Amino acid sequence: MISSKLGNFLSDKLDSYMISAEKVAHVQMGNNLEHALLVLTKCGYSVIPVLDFEFKLHGLISSAMITDAILGLERIEYERLDQLKVEDVMQTKMPVLTNATDVEKIVKLLVDNPFICVVDEAGIFEGIITRHVILKQVQRYIHE
Ligand code: AMP
Numbered sequence: 519m520i521s522s523k524l525g526n527f528l529s530d531k532l533d534s535y536m537i538s539a540e541k542v543a544h545v546q547m548g549n550n551l552e553h554a555l556l557v558l559t560k561c562g563y564s565v566i567p568v569l570d571f572e573f574k575l576h577g578l579i580s581s582a583m584i585t586d587a588i589l590g591l592e593r594i595e596y597e598r599l600d601q602l603k604v605e606d607v608m609q610t611k612m613p614v615l616t617n618a619t620d621v622e623k624i625v626k627l628l629v630d631n632p633f634i635c636v637v638d639e640a641g642i643f644e645g646i647i648t649r650h651v652i653l654k655q656v657q658r659y660i661h662e
Contacts, residue, residue, distance in 0.1 A: 527659050528652065529621040535652065536618060536636055536645040544569050545604050547576055551584050552599040558584075567635055567643060568608045575635055575643040577608035618647060628652055
């Protein structure tokens with residue numbers, strides 16, 4: 519239950535807070551780590567979703583996960599970048615929302631996660647809700 523004016527304020531425009539799938543940088547299952555590193559570097563985000571060709575969400579990948587995977591005992595083994603696939607190193611445990619209507623849940627998840635993925639009933643990726651977007655609305659609320 520939403521017990522505050524701020525909660526109601528956020529809830530009212532919840533639909534507009536999601537960054538839709540087509541605007542979210544992502545990599546595909548089967549891509550190698552070299553490609554993933556390229557996408558991460560070019561888009562400038564530290565973590566992005568991993569989708570399959572049907573746009574189903576499978577995990578998240580970050581530059582840190584990639585570096586960690588190619589870290590040898592004495593050196594960084596760059597040659598492994600084209601041998602390993604994103605699914606070998608991605609994180610598969612992350613909060614996912616199938617129904618982005620519960621503002622309390624969204625805010626709670628955003629305390630510990632910079633963004634939350636939203637999927638439909640079939641697991642098809644619909645977009646993300648970021649901490650930035652919610653905080654901008656909180657700022658607006660405080661200002662008004
Ligand atoms: P922000 O709150 O805008 O800083 O975004 C938090 C995190 O959400 C970023 O560090 C990225 O991991 C992810 N993110 C935000 N926007 C996008 C996007 N358009 N494509 C991919 N990932 C994004």
